[in-house]
Amino acid sequence: MKIMGINKILTAILLVCLSACILFAGCTGNTNGNEQTQQQTLQPTQQQTQTDTAAADERITVAASILPQKEIIESVGKDKVKVSILVPPGFSPHTYELTSGQLRSIADTDLFVSMGSGIEFELAWMDKIKGVNPNMPIVNASEGITFIDGYTEEDGTHVSGGDPHVWLSIANAKIMAENVCKALAKESPKDEAYFKANLEEYKAKLDALDGEIRESFTDMKNVTIMTYHPAWSYFVRDYGIECISVENNGKEPSPSDLAALIDTAKAKGIKVIFASPEYSTKSAYTIADAIGGSVVLIDPLSENYIDNMKSVAEAFKSAVAQN
Helix, strand or coil, X not given: CHHHHHXXXXXXXXXXXXXXXXXXXXXXXXXXXXXXXXXXXXXXXXXXXXXXXXHHHCXXXXXXXXXXXXXXXXXXXXXXXXXXXXXXXXXXXXXXXXXXXXXXHHCCCCEEEECCCCCHHHHHXXXXXXXXXXXXXXXXXXXXXXXXCCCECCCCCECCCCCCCHHHCXXXXXXXXXXXXXXXXXXXXXXXXXXXXXXXXXXHHHHHHHHHHHHXXXXXXXXXXXXXCCCCHHHHXXXXXXXXXXXXXXXXCCHHHHHHHHHHHHHCCCCEEEECCXXXXXXXXXXXXXXXXXXXXXXXXXXXXXXXXXXXXXXXXXXXXXX
């Protein structure tokens, strides 16, 4: 009897162990199934990442001098281009010097879009830019633009060809965009239609802004503004505005020049002196204090070209309304 009882106990233990083994095997099988499911789920994501990376690697790498060029190039090239700007925010293209790291990056660049208007940065560095990448095509963004003559730079010398700030004209920006489109089409002929469509889209935005600005100045006559740096010649030419610059031959005004500027500002009822973030505002504040006016900063080198041109036009209009 005792032996039979022991056998029953052993049989029960064996059944429990067998059930546990079956349950464990089932769980292990489900785990493997889950891993396979996860692998199947992850695989398309990994493939998409590889596809996106390959597409990014096929982009045309473009270098340009100043920030306003970035929007123009990216508006034409969109996802087909990767743009790097050499003169960073807060620095002046009149004085900036390239770093060794920037020169190394240019060695691997597909295309360089020069402003081509005579800015000092390009005059000083173009030979070295060409030297690190002799086979890199260089497009002149200003080709076809009519320059305003008679511009004098910071060192007092006359710039051959005229005022280099050509980008501060919406009409000129359209020409620049056209030159960029031609250059990108040469780099990637299969995408020419794509670039041309983007160009027309961007030019339509520029035309709309130009019309908006013209309308805003329609009823204003004898409009005069005063700016520290003479960067806005093309803008004021386009919209019939008179602009008086504080700088004298690219230098700080003398005491007698300041006195004359103050008298002129008072005579014309000017209440706002415009200055730029890249330049000293000392003389601008001196004049503003003398006329009971204010200093307003406007940026000729903003990355957001269309938004900035609209903001500048609004600032000019607001200033004129105070005259």
